[in-house]
Amino acid sequence: MSSIDFLVQGIIRAFELIFNLNPYIMSITGVSIKVSGTATILATLTAIPLAFAISFLHFRGKQALITMVNTGMGLPPVFVGLFVFLMIVPVGPLGFLNIVYTQEAMILAQYILITPIITGICIAAIKAVPQSIIETVYTLGGTQNDAVIETLKEARFGIITAVLAGFGRALAEVGAILIVGGNIARTGSVGGIGEGLSQTRTLTTAITSETSKGDISTSIALGLILISFVLFVNILANYFQGRD
Amino acid sequence: MKLIRIDNLYMAFADKEVLRNINLEIHQEEIFALIGPSGTGKTTFLRILNFLEKPIKGDIEYNGMTKPGILDTRRRMSLLFQTPAIFNKSVFENVAYGLKVRGIEKKIVETKVNEALNIVGLDGMEKQKARTLSGGEAQRMAFARAIVYDPEILLLDEPTANLDPANVTKIEEIIKRIKNERGTTIILATHNIPQVRRIADRVGILLNGELIEVNSKEGIFSSPKDARSKAFINGEMIY
Numbered sequence: 001m002s003s004i005d006f007l008v009q010g011i012i013r014a015f016e017l018i019f020n021l022n023p024y025i026m027s028i029t030g031v032s033i034k035v036s037g038t039a040t041i042l043a044t045l046t047a048i049p050l051a052f053a054i055s056f057l058h059f060r061g062k063q064a065l066i067t068m069v070n071t072g073m074g075l076p077p078v079f080v081g082l083f084v085f086l087m088i089v090p091v092g093p094l095g096f097l098n099i100v101y102t103q104e105a106m107i108l109a110q111y112i113l114i115t116p117i118i119t120g121i122c123i124a125a126i127k128a129v130p131q132s133i134i135e136t137v138y139t140l141g142g143t144q145n146d147a148v149i150e151t152l153k154e155a156r157f158g159i160i161t162a163v164l165a166g167f168g169r170a171l172a173e174v175g176a177i178l179i180v181g182g183n184i185a186r187t188g189s190v191g192g193i194g195e196g197l198s199q200t201r202t203l204t205t206a207i208t209s210e211t212s213k214g215d216i217s218t219s220i221a222l223g224l225i226l227i228s229f230v231l232f233v234n235i236l237a238n239y240f241q242g243r244d
Numbered sequence: 245m246k247l248i249r250i251d252n253l254y255m256a257f258a259d260k261e262v263l264r265n266i267n268l269e270i271h272q273e274e275i276f277a278l279i280g281p282s283g284t285g286k287t288t289f290l291r292i293l294n295f296l297e298k299p300i301k302g303d304i305e306y307n308g309m310t311k312p313g314i315l316d317t318r319r320r321m322s323l324l325f326q327t328p329a330i331f332n333k334s335v336f337e338n339v340a341y342g343l344k345v346r347g348i349e350k351k352i353v354e355t356k357v358n359e360a361l362n363i364v365g366l367d368g369m370e371k372q373k374a375r376t377l378s379g380g381e382a383q384r385m386a387f388a389r390a391i392v393y394d395p396e397i398l399l400l401d402e403p404t405a406n407l408d409p410a411n412v413t414k415i416e417e418i419i420k421r422i423k424n425e426r427g428t429t430i431i432l433a434t435h436n437i438p439q440v441r442r443i444a445d446r447v448g449i450l451l452n453g454e455l456i457e458v459n460s461k462e463g464i465f466s467s468p469k470d471a472r473s474k475a476f477i478n479g480e481m482i483y
Contacts, residue, residue, distance in 0.1 A: 132329035139294055140342040140389065141319040154332055
């Protein structure tokens with residue numbers, strides 16, 4: 001079999017797996033969305049208030065916090081994975097949580113990875129709101145809370161872009177969740193392929209394991225789903241950047 | 245009757261002196277024009293009055309209060325910038341903003357906004373996206389936004405600087421109407437001498453951060469006390 005035939009057969013089989021809603025593929029997709037979605041929601045809830053606090057308030061340690069956010073934007077995922085793993089192993093400071101090789105651990109790792117990214121982009125979006133808008137709120141009798149609300153409204157498309165960028169990063173991430181999640185699927189074959197249903201296996205970690213096993217069609221199917229999601233998120237982000 | 249009293253006001257940014265030794269009284273229901281060349285400190289002066297800048301030295305008394313509360317005092321005035329900042333909302337929502345932050349009832353907001361839009365000649369444009377307005381319309385909308393809550397003091401920073409003659413005439417008519425009908429005290433920063441002749445009651449000349457003369461409109465144009473005032477008014481001053 002030539003390499004082209006091998007690839008074509010792999011793609012055909014991949015589409016069959018997707019359109020037949022193969023339970024193994026669907027469970028992996030579900031875990032990916034659940035883990036990345038939850039991490040994005042939690043990171044957003046932290047990042048937006050943090051970005052506004054940094055932009056509007058003067059407090060001790062503000063510059064150190066900005067430096068931490070900037071550093072955090074470029075954190076290597078495997079380092080975050082290792083750090084979270086060392087925190088949550090039974091002898092670690094968070095060992096009592098008993099979350100090693102669980103989705104919660106993966107959410108925690110992704111939360112640490114994407115919170116600085118969302119915060120940094122939010123700060124940039126807030127800074128892009130003209131100072132004259134904020135001053136106009138004050139001149140018209142508004143309070144600092146009114147200024148924050150108005151800035152949030154003016155920067156909304158930039159903030160949505162930040163959240164989407166965080167979600168995209170979480171979805172495509174592999175190193176950290178591989179370490180803390182363990183890439184586990186329940187044993188037993190479902191539909192003749194894969195290893196059953198995903199427990200902590202995501203689209204990215206599954207691609208690495210399926211490829212190493214030589215199951216190219218499953219890898220291609222997972223890759224197609226992953227790239228569709230990332231593409232969709234980027235189209236949305238571009239749309240909102242355009243609105244901005 | 246005096247509404248604002250300013251004593252020994254001094255302001256600098258970094259090492260650059262912007263205002264020095266300003267002593268001034270603003271009377272109720274007058275149009276006080278603060279004139280002077282560009283970059284002489286007029287905008288900073290208005291920003292200080294509106295608490296957007298904190299002076300390095302000096303006292304400002306509003307209505308006899310030496311230490312007025314910022315929010316309460318600010319809510320009794322309005323500052324209109326040379327280039328108005330427009331919220332990404334409809335004309336109605338922009339104009340209603342000052343009332344909304346004061347928690348005014350919806351029905352009253354509607355009446356007040358319509359009244360303000362009528363004064364500036366923008367009736368029927370309530371639903372339009374404010375950022376699609378022309379320069380003149382945007383300035384008039386900002387004017388409506390500034391007067392909708394009946395401020396006691398209106399601070400105007402070069403309100404007609406970027407407008408065509410027709411819009412300049414409209415804005416000047418609105419200024420006079422606001423003063424006559426509502427008794428609003430207006431402080432107008434401008435370098436437009438003919439405009440000062442048309443609408444001001446009293447005039448102060450600010451030169452290099454120093455208030456060199458305060459006089460009635462008639463006094464400043466017919467018999468200025470300071471030779472530099474005369475030179476500025478006659479357009480003989482090079483700056």
